[in-house]
Amino acid sequence: MKPIYVILFCTFVASAVLAEDLPKLRKAPDDRILIAPGVRSDDLPDLGDVSQTVLTPLQEQRISDQIMRDVMSSGDVVQDVEVTDYVQNLGYKxxxxxxDKHQLFNFFVVQDNSINAFAMPGGLIGVHTGLILAANSESEVAGVLGHEIGHVVQHHMARMMAQQKMDSIKSIATLALAALAARASPELAGGVMTTASAAGVQSQLNYTREHEREADRIGLQILDSAGFDVRAMPRFFETLQKGSRFVEGSAPSFLRTHPLTTERIADVRNRVDQLPYRQAQDSQEFQYVRAKLLAxxxxxxxxxxxxxxNLADKTYTNEASQHYGLALALIRKSNLEGAAAQLAWLRKNAARNAMVETLAAQIEVARNNPQQAAKQYLTALMAFPGHRALIYGYAEHLLATNQIDQVLKFINEKQPQYPNDPNFFELRSKAYTAQGKNLLRHQAQSEAYFRRYDIPKAVEQMDLAVKAGDGDFYQRSSVEARLNELRLLVIEPKKEGFFN
Known part of the structure; x- marks a missing residue:
């Protein structure tokens, strides 16, 4: 598996960027975010138009869409919908x-044990699994996410580019990639800059101290307004700083790319001391997500x-999450009876939760007990109708038991809640394959690739839909028109000279 950062560099400059209408993907109900007003903005600078003189909204959109295409194809992005939904919901909250009322965000999780998070153009915010595991509370994770949101709404990357007087979109994109690469390896970032003949801007890869102070202040305000423990932010910063003092070269990635000083921590601590004390309890989802990652x-x-x-020594802060994590680990071991015993404990001692209900269904599927699996899925979906892991699981169950008409009816019912979720289109494609409907099969798979930011494969599948030879007149006309649209998404950026 290639590291995500290497793939980003290798493909970013060489390939065409995605089309203008791709941001519509992030305006749908399942992944939209329009930010409401209401938090303070003390001590923040008036940016004027400095960021807009470097990146127009269309250019920033295209850069972010290309990043997402490369991110999604890297193999490093966590695909577990319960983990991603948790981080996205936390980020949107x-x-x-x-x-900023108008900024769109797209949160995703990267499988990486380093303690880090990063923000990129277009409101992209990535979170490493190592950060979630290193945090002692949900408020600590929220503090880091709030900090990254601060970088986005203050347009820090665009301001760095303005300071470098960059007038080439290719140079801007290269700097964006180098900044992303620096999250994993400063040496790799240096290589990116050398390859791009952009020597002299290496110092700009790391946010300046002023940028960090701005992001801290906004993050703290967001943390307070969202109801989290504001003391978690300086506490986590102090933990990271102390942990890096004892081993040479051991500074977490977050510290290498977000310079952390005693003065900066003191500034955050001073602001926290002026706020009323609030104790914020971790959500059960946070505890279960951490346990799932560990399992x-x-x-x-x-x-x-x-x-x-942990259970034997009672070294835990949340007992239910330990039983949940043990159940998942036992499923990995194919010890289904042991997993069922942990599930029984959860059912008896913990509040009902969608992730536990999904676990119960997964155990029945692993036991090859389709009737009990179906019963569990339907019962759980009545209580948690929007939980995507349950939706996917039940749809896959219907496919596995050859209930094709039922699965299409179920997808038609659930998909409007998540119109840009590629998994629904892939489920459709499987169902149409079982029915022998080739035009609809390839059309659905094309739309799945489109929503994964893979335009070439989307074009390829839509072309197969056109050539399928079945379907009625309306369906054939529809796929032909869509194929022309998809081809334009590849051609138009080249005609405009974007990334020549």
Missing amino acids: LAANGP NLGSIQQAVALFEG
Whole structure:
């Protein structure tokens, strides 16, 4: 598997960017965010038009869409919908308490054990799994996300570009890639800059101290407005700083790319002391997501031993999450009876939760008990109708039991809630394949690729839909028109000279 950062550099400059209407993908109900007003903006500078003179909204959009295309194809993005939905919901909750009413955001999770998060043009915010695992509370994760939101709404990357007087979109894109590469490896970032003949801007890869102070202040305001523990931000910063003092070269990635000084921590601490004390309890989803990440980390034996040891020694802050994590680790071990025993404990001792209900269905599927699996999915969906892991699971169950008409009816019912979710189109494609409807099969798969930012494959599949030879007149006309639209998405950016 290639590192996400290498793929980004190799493909960013060489390939055509996505089309103008792709941001519509982030305006849908399942992933939109318009930020409401209502937080303070003390001590923040008046940006004027400095960022807009470097990146127009269309250019920023195209850069962000290309980044997402490369991110999605890297193999490093976490695909577990329960993990991604948790981070997205947390991010949207925070962003809704931010200062910019119009900024769109797209939050995603990167499988990387380093402690880091990063913001890129177009409101893209990536979170490393290592950050979630290193945090001792949900408010600590929220504090880092709030900080990254601050970088976005203050257009810090665009301001760095303005300071460098960059007038080439290719140079801007290269700097964006180098900044992203720096999140993993400063050496790799230097290589990117050398390759792009952009020597002399290496110092601009890291945010300036003023940028960091601005992001801290906005992040703190967001944290307070969203109801989290504001003391978590300086506490987590202090933990990172202390942990990096004892081993040379051990500074977490977040510290390398977000310079952290005693003065900066003191500034945040001083602002926190002026706010009223609030104790914020972690959501159960946060605890379960951390447990899920741990259950899939390392070997099966290590995962099982970790949770069994924690439960035996009572070294936990949330007991339910340890039983949940142990159940997942035991499923990895194919010990379904052991997993069922942990589920029974959760059912008896913990509040009902969609992630636990999904676990119960997964156990029945693994037991090859389709009737009990169907019963569990339907019961759980009545309580949690919008939980995507349950929706996907039940749809896959219907496909596996050859209930094709039912699965299409189910997808038609659920898909309007998530119109830009590629998984629904892939489920459709599987159903149409089972029915032998080739035009509809390829059309659905094309739309899935489109929503994964992979335009070439979308064109390829839509072309196969046109050539399928079945379908009625309306369907054939529809796929022909759509194929022309998709081809334009590749051609138009080249005609405009974007990334020549």
